[in-house]
Amino acid sequence: MRHFIYSVLFIFALGHLCHFGLPWWGLVPVAMLAGWLFPLSAGKNFSAAFLAGALLWFVNAYLYNAENDGMLATKVGLLFQGLNAWQLLGLTGVLGGVLAGFGAMTGRYARDVFVSNRA
Amino acid sequence: MRILKLLFSLLLTGAVVWLLQTTHKIGDSSLPPLGAFFNPFSGFWKNAEPAKGFLFHNAKLKGLSGSVEVVYDDMLVPHIFAENMADAVRVQGYVTAQHRLWQMDISTRKSAGRLSEILGERTLQIDRMARRRGMVFAAENAVLSWSKSAEGMRLLQAYTEGVNAYVEGLSAAEYPIEFKLLNYKPEPWSVLKTALLVEAMAETLAAGENDLASTNALALFGRDTFNYLYPEWNPKQQAIVPDTGQWRDWQVTLPPVAAPEPSGLLSGISEGAKFKFSLDERTDPYDDYIVGSNNWAVAGSNTASGHPLLCNDPHLNLTLPSIWFQLQIHTPEQNCYGVSLQGLPGMIIGFNEEVAWGVTNVGHDVSDWYKIAWVDNERTQYKLDAETREVQKRVETIKIKGKEPFLDTVRYTVWGPVVYDYEPTHPLRDCALRWLTHDQPSRDEMNTFLFLNAGKNYDDYRRALAAYDCPAQNFVFATRSGDIAITVQGRFPVRAPQQGRFVQDGSRWSNAWLDYIPTERVPAMKNPARGFVYSANQHSTPPTYPYYYLSNDFDDYRGRRIFDRLSSMRAATLDSMKTMQLDNFSQRAADALPVMLRMLDRSKLGAEGLKMADELAAWNYRYDANATAPPLYEVWFDSCYLRTWDEITSLRAEKKQVLMPERWRFIELLEKDPNSIFFDHLTTPQRETAHDIVHQSFALMQQYFKENPDKRTGWGAFRGFAIKHLALIDAFSRLDVVVGGHSSAPNAIKQGNGPSWRMIVELGERVRGLGVYPGGQSGNPGSRYYDNMVDTWAKGEYNNLLFLKSADEPSSQILGRQVFLP
Numbered sequence: 018m019r020h021f022i023y024s025v026l027f028i029f030a031l032g033h034l035c036h037f038g039l040p041w042w043g044l045v046p047v048a049m050l051a052g053w054l055f056p057l058s059a060g061k062n063f064s065a066a067f068l069a070g071a072l073l074w075f076v077n078a079y080l081y082n083a084e085n086d087g088m089l090a091t092k093v094g095l096l097f098q099g100l101n102a103w104q105l106l107g108l109t110g111v112l113g114g115v116l117a118g119f120g121a122m123t124g125r126y127a128r129d130v131f132v133s134n135r136a
Numbered sequence: 137m138r139i140l141k142l143l144f145s146l147l148l149t150g151a152v153v154w155l156l157q158t159t160h161k162i163g164d165s166s167l168p169p170l171g172a173f174f175n176p177f178s179g180f181w182k183n184a185e186p187a188k189g190f191l192f193h194n195a196k197l198k199g200l201s202g203s204v205e206v207v208y209d210d211m212l213v214p215h216i217f218a219e220n221m222a223d224a225v226r227v228q229g230y231v232t233a234q235h236r237l238w239q240m241d242i243s244t245r246k247s248a249g250r251l252s253e254i255l256g257e258r259t260l261q262i263d264r265m266a267r268r269r270g271m272v273f274a275a276e277n278a279v280l281s282w283s284k285s286a287e288g289m290r291l292l293q294a295y296t297e298g299v300n301a302y303v304e305g306l307s308a309a310e311y312p313i314e315f316k317l318l319n320y321k322p323e324p325w326s327v328l329k330t331a332l333l334v335e336a337m338a339e340t341l342a343a344g345e346n347d348l349a350s351t352n353a354l355a356l357f358g359r360d361t362f363n364y365l366y367p368e369w370n371p372k373q374q375a376i377v378p379d380t381g382q383w384r385d386w387q388v389t390l391p392p393v394a395a396p397e398p399s400g401l402l403s404g405i406s407e408g409a410k411f412k413f414s415l416d417e418r419t420d421p422y423d424d425y426i427v428g429s430n431n432w433a434v435a436g437s438n439t440a441s442g443h444p445l446l447c448n449d450p451h452l453n454l455t456l457p458s459i460w461f462q463l464q465i466h467t468p469e470q471n472c473y474g475v476s477l478q479g480l481p482g483m484i485i486g487f488n489e490e491v492a493w494g495v496t497n498v499g500h501d502v503s504d505w506y507k508i509a510w511v512d513n514e515r516t517q518y519k520l521d522a523e524t525r526e527v528q529k530r531v532e533t534i535k536i537k538g539k540e541p542f543l544d545t546v547r548y549t550v551w552g553p554v555v556y557d558y559e560p561t562h563p564l565r566d567c568a569l570r571w572l573t574h575d576q577p578s579r580d581e582m583n584t585f586l587f588l589n590a591g592k593n594y595d596d597y598r599r600a601l602a603a604y605d606c607p608a609q610n611f612v613f614a615t616r617s618g619d620i621a622i623t624v625q626g627r628f629p630v631r632a633p634q635q636g637r638f639v640q641d642g643s644r645w646s647n648a649w650l651d652y653i654p655t656e657r658v659p660a661m662k663n664p665a666r667g668f669v670y671s672a673n674q675h676s677t678p679p680t681y682p683y684y685y686l687s688n689d690f691d692d693y694r695g696r697r698i699f700d701r702l703s704s705m706r707a708a709t710l711d712s713m714k715t716m717q718l719d720n721f722s723q724r725a726a727d728a729l730p731v732m733l734r735m736l737d738r739s740k741l742g743a744e745g746l747k748m749a750d751e752l753a754a755w756n757y758r759y760d761a762n763a764t765a766p767p768l769y770e771v772w773f774d775s776c777y778l779r780t781w782d783e784i785t786s787l788r789a790e791k792k793q794v795l796m797p798e799r800w801r802f803i804e805l806l807e808k809d810p811n812s813i814f815f816d817h818l819t820t821p822q823r824e825t826a827h828d829i830v831h832q833s834f835a836l837m838q839q840y841f842k843e844n845p846d847k848r849t850g851w852g853a854f855r856g857f858a859i860k861h862l863a864l865i866d867a868f869s870r871l872d873v874v875v876g877g878h879s880s881a882p883n884a885i886k887q888g889n890g891p892s893w894r895m896i897v898e899l900g901e902r903v904r905g906l907g908v909y910p911g912g913q914s915g916n917p918g919s920r921y922y923d924n925m926v927d928t929w930a931k932g933e934y935n936n937l938l939f940l941k942s943a944d945e946p947s948s949q950i951l952g953r954q955v956f957l958p
Binding site: 096113115 | 138139141142145146148149152153156157170171172174175176177178179180181182183184185186187188313317865866867868917918919920
């Protein structure tokens, strides 16, 4: 359980480096690292990363949206089949979650290959 | 096994990342790269500006000679305080880019013929037409000429560097949202781009011509009937500059041009051709409106305050972001407020502490087609008098996103480019375009507006205008000291009568524009006894003016209404100026409807018809948003008009261009020549007169509203009105605006087009300006300043323009400050 929490915190915190020059897919290597550093079972590893990635993207988007009073999200939603702001935020979270999840999975399997003793 | 898992997982992760940063096509539309677009670090969420507070940071700006302070007011208008003009326009470039960068990119891309670079093959034909009409050629020529003016070029370069300083400092996260949606990057600004913007304005304002349609009409009807249908002067109209004997003694030599000899072969039309008529009696309003604007100045003798008033409302395509950007520039030499175009230093329409000015389009035809006499089948040589000339080939390279570039060879003759030679069946296939816009402009052209910005009196105004060529504008002007003036300024060819009305013979140099009207002879007027000057795109002068000129559209109805109101106004105020700009009264309806109603035999109308006729009779000719009579009138009038000219509309339906008689002429014939052969409808056995046409059209109108009961509504809802985003993205457009107005009324609103900036200036002790445009200062759809003035505009309200005397003048309207340091 500790590793689960570490993994979530690690990805969520370091994911913010994307604000400071890391490209948007920088979340993937961050999650890889987490998958390597905090060995968990396959399912837990993925869900910890998914949770962190989704939170990271959702929370950041949510803050922009809240400050903006939802003006832009309302318009962009129309571009995507009339999604409302909450649905857009949800979609953003899912995308972040998926990216982190796959990243962590890869990190975990890399550890399996390069570090012999499994947790 | 573990290795396989790792490889599989790497592959999967890579695939997901790839999928999320690639553009995907779904049907006709393409989705932006989802990961790049949705991530909250550099995607669209970054464009969601805080709805409150002030966002702009101080910055270092290379090339400044001193610090520059920009004060923003609550409409996000930047007020620039600089020590000199070069610093001021450098900062103007920076702040304009800061708010409107994508607009700057897309509008110059269009005239550069570079849309396909970002949008792919679907815009190739648009790009091709821009290139083939010589837009880039014209822009290059403009830059060549401007380069000869050291001062003008210095300011243009400062502006350019200002834009580029902003572009260079941008991270991908800060790109305007449209770049993210269309997945491309901003590029540096250049003086050539400024020229492309000027050419785009020329394309809008100075490209009008009816050469082919007139040539076909002449071939179809013969000279006498042509003159009967298409007279050039409406006797009811007032010219901008009346004849006061000022040109009585001029010696004028017109060119010895042979009478043009157009041939109708251009589109397979010959006199007496057999017509095929369709029964399709469309009642869709026929699109007659091109471009128009109003401006006027009232002398102190006719105003309540004793101070001159100046008004301007240029009618242009209404888009989001808007074509205009409000601005104030203060230097030790000048203090000027107005609206600017994105890409041009200074202001186009505005005022300072001493003077105010505004513009409307002149609309003289400066775009002629010449038929080339080819010598060889490859069309590389052509005849010019006794000589044989070679065409010059210009190869245009059009880059296409995701495809190989398209190379297009354009032939240039002594007249200009052969635009349509790639279309084997185009009637102008063998014709070259002679267009003033292609010529090198006066080298000081760029300085006209900068000089006006700094002008202090009438002499400054005339000096500023002298360098101005194209697109020709009616410059209205007023000073605090009491002068009012108007000048029809531009470069106008000296034409023989009717020259340029038809396609001309391009094998004779005598058909060329051999001379231009001297600047001191362009129509102008200062301080007339009547106490006002005005223009509304009507004729510049009455027919007594010794030079011949023509237009594809001299609108007169707005002008007549404005003339009537100004003539009777003895104590004009800011409020009476507002009511004039917002006036929905249509002189055209007032001319036509009484005639049509008189011709209507009420005994032949049923109960419903009588109700409609009564409603029309009670109408005050105002196209108010909630008025229900205008839709009836529109459908009835358009139906009358189209039904009368069935000879022509049937050809137009076959895509053959034949000129439609102007509406004023139609109304005149209705009234004065109701038995004219043209009222006979050719598909019916009997011979109709105007009375029959009026009745038939009334019945069609009744039928239309029976079939479309939802259209029996107020004028605003009937017409509909939208302000579209420049890339036609509905989500970034305002589709819900309900407004009145009509192209024949001073408040010239039609679908997608209308008063793009309403300005009223009172030149008193302290100059007062009112203004509004249907948009907002920010180009960012995620900003509260994106469209915050649309509703103000739609309601017919104005903003008090904050005209600061100094950067530290206190005002409750100030939002924040942005300081630029060298």
